[in-house]
Amino acid sequence: MNNIFIILKKQIKDTLKNKAVLIQFVMFPAMAFIMTKSVKIEGMPSDFFVNMFSVMYVGMAPLVAVSAIISEEKEKNTLRVLMMADVTPGQYLAGIGGYVFLACMAGAAFFCALSGREGFREKGLFLLIMAVGILASMVLGAAIGVGTANQMAATSVTVPVMMIFSFLPMLSMFNETIKKIAEITYSQQISLLFNGLGENYVRSVMIVAANMIVFGGLFMLLYKKGGLCRG
Numbered sequence: 275m276n277n278i279f280i281i282l283k284k285q286i287k288d289t290l291k292n293k294a295v296l297i298q299f300v301m302f303p304a305m306a307f308i309m310t311k312s313v314k315i316e317g318m319p320s321d322f323f324v325n326m327f328s329v330m331y332v333g334m335a336p337l338v339a340v341s342a343i344i345s346e347e348k349e350k351n352t353l354r355v356l357m358m359a360d361v362t363p364g365q366y367l368a369g370i371g372g373y374v375f376l377a378c379m380a381g382a383a384f385f386c387a388l389s390g391r392e393g394f395r396e397k398g399l400f401l402l403i404m405a406v407g408i409l410a411s412m413v414l415g416a417a418i419g420v421g422t423a424n425q426m427a428a429t430s431v432t433v434p435v436m437m438i439f440s441f442l443p444m445l446s447m448f449n450e451t452i453k454k455i456a457e458i459t460y461s462q463q464i465s466l467l468f469n470g471l472g473e474n475y476v477r478s479v480m481i482v483a484a485n486m487i488v489f490g491g492l493f494m495l496l497y498k499k500g501g502l503c504r505g
Contacts, residue, residue, distance in 0.1 A: 281370060303388075306323050309323040330441070332411060336378050378408045
């Protein structure tokens, strides 16, 4: 636990220096706040922009943050130093995973407050949905970080992947073909859960779980192939 907390503290300090990672945690909450407060259209739900940007946040922020952290530290050989200091891969992943999760959940709490949802059940359900989506993105981001040799390679993979998962739910609102394709993605199911907050949740949970299993399998495959310290 001591090693995990040390890594967590290290990541907090590094993020304050790494603007590319820091902006992921504040960009979408800020955009949701601005759009919610400044755009008023008759008939549009008051939480329209909150739901839209929450899904984009889930599909982008944790994915980019985890892949960037792992790939950067692989490139700079920081991981080799940590492993030599008796930090296990599990402790390292728990440290950065815990940090990214807490940082993203702070953003989730902001979205929840901005949405105007009332009552413990609605707020708790909203945060739970966010947490599940964040975990799914983190696993995918870890797979990308482990499977790429350096930060540049990780970015080239991360950008198209995050674009797909972040924007598919929004595009599916305007195109039936895209909607059918998006159905199998966790981000689309997170969007449906936000808008329904529990309607047909069994199917959505099963699809999200299937996505996480696939991402987890991909991570294990790439980890066994390359490991955390080998590019």
